[in-house]
Amino acid sequence: MSRRQLERGTAMRGMIGADGIEPLDPAAAEDADCSILHIDMDAFFASVEQLEHPEARGRPVIVGGTGPRGVVSSADYIARTYGVHSAMPMVRALRLCPDALVFPPDGPAYRRVSEAVMDIFRSVTPEVEPVSMDEAFLDVSGARRRLGGPVRIAELIRERVRSEQRLTCSVGVAATKFVAKLASTQCKPDGLLLVPTRRVTAFLHPLPVGALWGVGEKTEQALTRLGLRTVGDVAAVPPATLRHEFGQALGARLAALAVGDDDRPVVPTTPDKSIGAEETFPRDVDDPGTIHRELLRLSEKVARRLRSSGQAGRTVVVKLRRADFTTITRSRTLPEATDVAREITAAARELYAGAGLERVRLRLVGVRVEGLADASQVHRQLALDEPETGWREAERAMDRVARRFGPGAIQPAALAKRDENDV
Incomplete structure (x- = not known):
């Protein structure tokens, strides 16, 4: 993509026709049975930062960690023309694009804008299936009579x-x-692409096999070894052969997708299966005190997200990655579901102690809560030494302070007291 293509007015707005992509005439669009929309926000994190920082407009923008181990979370389309992409080490990204403005991720801002965008989608149809913070599937069949x-x-x-x-x-x-998802990818940024049903194979077959849903690196390599490089190549193979080579489930799915068959419905608002947070240290850490404080900080973050989403969970999981990149996870299921940071922290610290890594250098730690349920349906029993208002109410009061004065306005004392061993 060139810089010129990024200028407003050059976005794709087309339909797959007999000779490739044709200009789209809404009045003549062949969309009678095309009721699925996949909507993907363009360079979402970077675009939100440009809203928050007007001086960044027109300049390459990268969002990600700024430390020696930082990675790119998002890059705007100008930065992408220099070869910058997500998951790239930040050091390499800045070598490719030294004039880029770099911003650390601002989760609360992204969630706020994401919620507003999802509200727009749901005002059109209740059939909205969020895939991530910046993309969703919509089934608009029920909105046709009202909106066209x-x-x-x-x-x-x-x-x-x-x-x-x-x-x-x-x-x-x-x-x-x-x-629909492949079409949104093909028309980025700021585009719209219709794939009429009778043109599906013409659209799919020239694409590389890696475009097939569920085809990862290993499957792609296996397909390539068989001489199958495009979706059309896969479509030409008898389904029985694909099932023999890749197993019943994967072989059948490859055969179906290669001709555009996909019976998955849009499933509105699938609840989170887990909520977690993790942190990669700027340098490896073997001090238990520092690890304990980080587990506290991450537990506070996870608990806030649980309360914000109206959920609670029973299983606490810690993730511990050594300096040599080997990763250990430990989990504990609590007697009852919780969204209380104090309880999550206690479980996380016990799991860390039980892992036997208290003098082992760690590169990353993470905390996750699984087994989620609607918090309003969870009946909590107070411990003997717990005040009647409970820790949950105390932490909800902290949430209200943070919403009014900012996330750093109130925090546990242990997080406010940092010593020279902290990183």
Whole structure:
């Protein structure tokens, strides 16, 4: 993608036709049975930072860790023209694009904007399946009588996201989730691409096999060894052969996807299966006191996210990565579900102690809570030494202070007292 292509007005707005991508005429769009939309926000984290920092507009922007082990979380499209991409070490990214502005991730800002964008989607249809903070599938079949065809609805959503949030998104329109997602990828940034049902194979078959849903690096290598390099190559193989080579489940899925078959429905708002947080230290740490404080900080973060989402969980998991990159996880299931940082911290510290790594250099630690349920349905029994208001109410009061005065306004004393051994 060139810098010129990034200028406003050059975004793709097309339909797959007989000779490739054709200009899209909404009045003549072949979208009668294409009720699935995949909407993907463009360079979401970087775009939000540009909203927060007007001086960044027109300059390459990278979001990610700034320490020696920092990695890129997001890069805007200008930075991408220099070869910068997510998961790249920040040191390498800045060698490729030394003029980039770098911002640390601002989770609360991204969640706030994400919620506003998802509200726009849900105002169009209740059939919204968030995939991540910045993308979702929509089934707009029930909105057609009120708002028009899928392409018209996609245009409406794009305009509302632009006018209300000052952001851009790319939309794929198709009859299935698989094809809609590929279409949104093909029209980024700030584009719209319709894949009519009768043109699905023409759209899919030139794509590399890695475009097939569920095909990872190992499967792609196995397909390539068989001489299958494009989706069309896979479609030409008898399904029985694919099942023989890759097993019943994967072989059948490859055969179906290669011709555009995907019966997965849009599932509105699937609850989180777990909520967690982790931290990579700037340098390896073997001081138990420092690890304990980090487990406290991460537990506080996880508990806030649980309370914010109205969930509680029973299983606490810690992740401990050594300096040699070997990773150990330990878990404990509590007697009852919790969203209280004090309880999560206690379990996490006990798991850390039980792992026998208290004098082992660690590169990363993480805390996760699983087995989530609606917090309003969880009945808690106070411990004998717990005040009637409970720690949960105390922490909810801390949440209110943080929302009003900022996340650093109130915190446990142990996190406010840092010594020279902390990193």
